[in-house]
Amino acid sequence: MIKYTYLDVQLKLQDDTDATLTPAYFLGSINNSLKSLFGEIGGQTELEIIEFSIDKKRGIIKVPSDYNRRVRSAIALIGYYQDIRCHFRVFQESSKLLNL
Incomplete structure (x- = not known):
């Protein structure tokens, strides 16, 4: 049985006037950072919003x-979201969804 961890993550943008914020772009940014940091094979994981x-x-x-x-490391190293300077912040981490 696979155990899961739940992360409460927020995106902070330097200038959000031109940003398109969707769950797909949000998750895609994290996936791109994973692949960049750990390579094609090492960055493959199932992330779900x-x-x-x-x-x-x-x-x-x-x-x-x-x-x-790996995911927390990748999140910490994200510096751009759609060519806008940014950073992601992990507020909480829990092994149970109800604890968030």
Whole structure:
């Protein structure tokens, strides 16, 4: 049985006037960072957005527990979102969705 970790992640943009914020772009940014950091094979993992708020630029991501460190490292190294300077912040991490 695969165990999962849930991450509460927020995107902070330097200038959000031109940004298109969707769950797909949000998750794609994290996936691109994973592939860039760990390569094509090492960056392959199943990420899933459980909940997403466009207004708050915040989402809850479901990550296999074995890949939690890789995903957190990749999130920390993201510096651009659609060519706009940014950073992602992980507010909470939990092994149970209800704890978030």
